[in-house]
Amino acid sequence: MELLKRILYILLYPGLIYCVIGGLILAGIDRKLLARMQKRIGPPILQPFYDFFKLLGKETIVPRNAAKKAFLAAPVIGLISLITVSLFIPVFKFSPFSTYADLIVVIYLLTIPAVALIVGGSASGSPYAGVGISREMVAIISYELPMVVSLLAIAKKVGLALNNGVMTFSLSQIVEYQAQNGPLFTKLSIIPAFIAMLLVIPCKVGSLPFDIAEAEIEICEGPLVEYSGAPLAIFKLNHAIKMLVMTSLFVTLFLSGAGTGILAIDAVIQFILMLVVMFFSITLLKAITARLRVEQTLKFYWTYPTALAILSLILVYFGL
Amino acid sequence: MSNKNIKVKDYIIKSAADFFTPIGLVLGLYIILHGHLSPGGGFQGGVIVASAVVLIYLGYGFEVSTKTFKPNVLKKSEAIGALMYTFFALLGIFYAANFCRNVFFNVGNPGDLFSSGTIFLMNAAVGYKVLTGVGFLILLMFGLLANKEE
Amino acid sequence: MTQHLPILSIITLFIGAFIVALIKEKNEILRNTIVLIATFLSFIFTVMMYKPIISEGNILTYWMGNWEPIKDWAIGIGLEVDQLSLFFGLFISLSIVLSALYSFRYIERETGKDKYYVLFLMMSASVMGFIFTGDLFNMYVMIEIMTFASVALTAFRNDRPEAVEAGFKYIAIGSIGSSLILLATVIIYAQFHTLNLAQLAGELYNNYTVTTIFALALMIAGYAVKVFAVPTHFVAPDAYMVAPSSISMLFSGIVNKAAVYGILRIIYVVYQSMNLPSMQFLLIFWGTVTMFIGVTMALAQHDFKRLLAFHSISQIGYVITGIGLTTALGITGGLYHALNHTLFKGLLFLCAGAVFYATGTTDLDKLGGLAKRMPQTALIFLIGAFSISGIPPFNGFVSKWIIYQASYEAGYAPVTIIALIVSVMTLASFIKVAQSAFFGQLPKEFKNVEEVPLSMRIPMWIMAILCILGGIIPSTVTKYLITPAADAVMNSAKYVEVMMGREFASKFYNNLGNAPIIDYKLAGYWQPIAWLILFGILLLAFTLVAVLGGFNPKKFSYADVEDAKYDVFYSGESAEFSHVGGSDLFWGLKYQFRHYFDFMHKIHSGLVNDYALSVVLTAAVILLYVFTFVR
Amino acid sequence: MKFPYLKEAVKSLFSKPSTENFPKEVKEAPEGYRGKIAFYPEKCVNCGMCIRVCAPGAITRTIEKVEDGDKITFQFYMGQCTFCQLCQDFCARKAIELTKDYLMIAEDEEDLMVRGTFIKKAPPKPPVPPAKPATTATNSAENKKEEVKSE
């Protein structure tokens, strides 16, 4: 029975089906909202589904220069690691597998899709992809610093309260702390980290001001330039699920709380909060900014968000 | 060594080499063999013996010294010397003691030449290894110089 | 038999070296057989020590020539193998076997093979001797033989000017390092009139005088030169780059590790100085600087092996940081990373060697697209690259994460942050290698490149599998290898007690220490099997959907024929060779840090005087630091 | 860091979109739009002016002899037209008109053709023996050249 429940979790709620459907709906809402902000009607909310199924029906071409196996395996590896991450992120207090993974495992698993994108692009053998993967890598280097520092701040903050000062990266402990003391973003010391994380999400997801890697106008979508058909569909799916996972991680880290204890209601609340986060960090930013250059991205992330995150870390050490 | 065809640069050096080579050889061998009795031992003796190579080179030039001491033989001999040493050292293990243990040490009276078991043999092995090794080294270096002169 | 194992595992290699010297150069089969037998026997002897030492917790001591201590005074030369030594010995002897196996084909086109194998075996034997010895002067002798053989092997391809140059630089810098170690040894001997490590440990316990501190500073500086910590690292990339790959692997896998072992032995067991915060700070700071500078320099390289060499420096920085943290977790992380570094760096060097064997060059600007011609090598390379970048589920992830956790728990938050950034930069530079060597377009001159022979692939595969295993079952590895070694590091009293006997240690120590208990309860890396199973289930589900759901696999098209459809997209231009090489892959990053990179390039001047000066200055700074802060 | 469009984006999020609902309500083209050509064959006198002024040569004329005159077919190929309106302007009899119909989508070439056929009654036959050779204006450029020469 327990096993069956586990498999159900894996395949159904925080797992495969939820990720695919939730991610695609999230992406659809994102596109719709963006369109509305640009005074357009915009595509239907189910548009990402259509894109996905259309791409599944298309021919898959493997270019002659490509390393075939890496080229085809990369998207699948990325997708699966994303879904695995999704299983580890608690929905308020409900966490089917969270004890097996903590924050750093989640963060590391979240780099796998980026690495998969890089390896896939690299394997396609196109110079556009070469430029794209270099940009993707610089983006990773950019956002990793503020993200890590803000996570360390959270770990210390939670550890000070629950573990006698020994830091914790356990997601369930972070949720527990928030259940006891209210959401983390209400704490004075965490607010800079909150903002920094909010700024990290668009780059992690690869949305507009920081989508330097997949700039379709400049470099023909960078690493994806040679992909077609089903692998491309999976990459697009990855993109959507990354949005879902990042926002839900963000909600768990900063906006989580006691919850109602009923899974269905919690899930809906979580999803609404995710939508709010997505609106502010992805959609709004996408609507009002233009694409940055690669070294501008690096400069941006290593100045403002890093400064905010370090401020947060210092405040935590002062016990605020 | 008394080959008349060899061109000798300087007869003084040649005569000196002729004179000192046997002395060096004997002294070196003495030091090797009495390593367990008096200060000295395989290494020091070996180096003194190897100085004969230098003397011959100085007196007769590179060709004669390579003819006298064949580099290949020297090289192989060095390995043989090392193997001999390890063999004598391993004897300790065969005789149910530790590595490098001196076995047969109760043969002969203390102070005699043949008195200290395998230490004597080890000394000889080291001496052999060093004299060949250093000799080879010296020949090699002279060889580099000789090639350069050409 | 058991008591003779330490000496046997050393002497086998020496005997092998001497026998190989006797064999004619052309007789390859006999020579290879002897090399293989010697290395393998040594490995077997080392493994046989596992049961008495790690399983049963004993410590083997071995007095050469039965010269046992008299009246608590060690007069003979002793070997002592405790858990720490054996831990190092195990993976070192393994990598020796693998390197030997790899060498047979790799080196076949060179001349002077007999010399190669003699030096190879001498180096291996000296490392084993260094690890197992219990005598301070023996450590010096062994590390000097090691340096000597390393230099000769560095200059092995002496028809290349670079090789000779690197050899000279290595011996000049290395001899300064050895001299520092020797000087320290001399000073310690002058103070205590003994060279036995255990006896020294007893004498030095809480006994800091000016002389001993002076010796300590020199010791640290000397081993830092051998470990290639940062201001003394300049020769490492040169030497690693020009040496044959099987030797580069041993440089980073065993020579470096031997020096790490030396540092551990000196500061933890002989001096027991790691309870001083100033010593911890020194090592942590040093390790952090080392890892950062190593990785940033690696980003700027365009030669495969030179890049790997800089990474080697960087990863050693992790190890030093780990062992500098002093907590049980930190030491565990450091030792685990040392093990992992041997595996994945050896793997990567072997990959570089395979590339060199197949194409004749390691210049990343000339390579490209080799994954099509050498698929297995490419796969192995990717495993190694992901391991070193700390991507789950490979072994680098586990050890790096232990180090992060340990450093953050110890209150060194900046160290944690830098370590993470370094990890990302490591990934970046390996992406660069992957892109410019294995993926992308295949240059015309490499059209007929073939996969390397089986005997070269076997060692690579063994290491790759070990890399994966180390990531999947970290709890097992830790339980059966790392924790005993960490125990041995933390409880030096036991070492002293067994070596000197007759309750020698209890004169100095109050208690003989207990095994540290580490709480892994909240660490997610600890059960990677759990999420790997998830990974597997998802993969299965996904495949099922893909197979059953009409993914139309029929319409999957791939061809190797000249058809425009399968060309790479060049905005419609006809296919031409336009490969994005390694040099210009990260211009965005390099542009932002151009002042830093300019400065670093100026520092790595290639001038042997500068390198020597930096070593001398390092020694001076450490002397100053130690005299100011260590009391 | 400035975000000049922040206000506008939020404002337009809550206002009506400015998108036209195209396929449901097809807007009429503005005044003066030059769209698909309409040809009124009953007005045409076969003067050939339109063929002469057409730059891309989209207008072709075929003349067939029938019993009581010539059966003349004007053919306007929309796939070649630049919609410059010169033919309309030059047509003295207003037989050509550019309508506001802009939805010219075709899967087939034929759908883009606008044709008009009329029979020009032959004038009462004068006794002039050599009749002009039947000019099938397939290539207007050639025609022009000839005429330039003749002028």
Added chain:
Amino acid sequence: MLLMNYITCIILIVLGLYTIVSKKNLMKIVIGMGLLDYGINLLLRSIGFKAGGTAPIFTINELDKSSFFVDPVPQALTLTSIVIGACVTALALALVVMINKHYGTLDTDKVRRLKG
């Protein structure tokens, strides 16, 4: 008397290091390495010396901290150290010869193909 030894060996070591750091000739660097070695060897010899001590030929029963003879261990160590020093010098010289063959110079400023 012994102080003189110590001063000399310190001078030798410092001179050796100075030579390695400042001299631009490869041969001189090798000489510097030699100087460094000799300094340490001298130190090693000096610490075992006891004024008026006898030669260290004894039986095992006489071994004591208060025995009055020259410490034999440093002598053995010095010997080993000399052997190693000789080997290192030999190897370094061989490399210098090779460098001279490849580069045609002994100037360190010109022997810097590996850098950056």
Added chain:
Amino acid sequence: MFEKLIQKGLEKSAWLYHLNTGSCNGCDIELVSVITPRYDAERFGFKIAGSPRHADIIVVSGPITSQSRDRLIRTLAQVPDPKVVVSLGSCPRSCNVFNGSYCVEGPLDKYTPIDVAIAGCPPKPEAIMAGLVRAVEILKEKRRAMK
């Protein structure tokens, strides 16, 4: 079921790849105006893709100049099946005023069959959208034929 979904997807989301083969840029501007808020082709799922590998509909504008001919052929070959070629404006259909120029290599249908032609010089954005909607029908038919 899957086939149905794919058909639906093809209907609702067709990505364009715009290929300028020597056009005067009139048509290109009109094509861009299709994705502006006023016309907003995205509500039908049309999107301009960056690479021919992602595209379903190739929109060709301009007569085929000798410079662009090889590039056209190569790019068309690189589009995965099913694909639809749409000629935008008069030029690809018949070379328009450029007909007979020394550097024009004839109309598009010399090299590939044109599935949908949108006439106009340039066509109005509405016309382009109508043409694309027609192209989607053909796309679905082609997918059916592929099976």
